[in-house]
Amino acid sequence: MTVVQLKDVALARSGDKGNTVNIGLIAKDERWYQLFKEQVTSEKVKNHFKGLVEGEVTRYELPNVHAFNFVCTNALGGGGSNSLRLDNLGKCFGANLLRLEIKVPHSMFVEE
Template sequence: MKLKDLAHSRTGDKGDIINISLIVFDEKDYQTLQKLVTATAVKKFLGEMVLGEVIRYELPNLGAMNFVIHKALRGGVTRSLRLDKHGKTLSSYLLEMPLEIKN
């Protein structure tokens, strides 16, 4: 199963920081994401794209999480040589993260 099967996402940026929000389709899946989609797991999955810290903020009443990712845009929009200077594609990429759900 992939993360996109349980949630959708949005991305924003400010300087060299991006934030990726995950919002579950069904609130019953929120606890599963809390366990599996940790800041450490997100940083590992995004690999070399992330040079800094990843912080997860939880919004359980909304069935959402927000990941603030530092040093992911190689200097920010006005300095980056990356094709995706705003990091908008990272939310779609993150949704491809495989999840191992144990029953």
């Protein structure tokens, strides 16, 4: 097994609405999608954003496009003009999620 950051094997996009952040995580194919399904859980994402996401993290699976949608509530200190944070938007959450580490079998890096 090798430990890698998601940035090495996935794409992400994020945004916000009010005090909620939405993060899309996209795998490059079915094999990676299955690995993310096992390892990138709502609980793991919430722990990754400890101190930022104070509400629930809900994971939605989108197998037809090898992706996940994570909805993080109470994540922006009130959101918009209510927040005292320097970065009160959810745009940075996708890049931040890509720093999450997962365990990957060596065989995943072998070209078929």
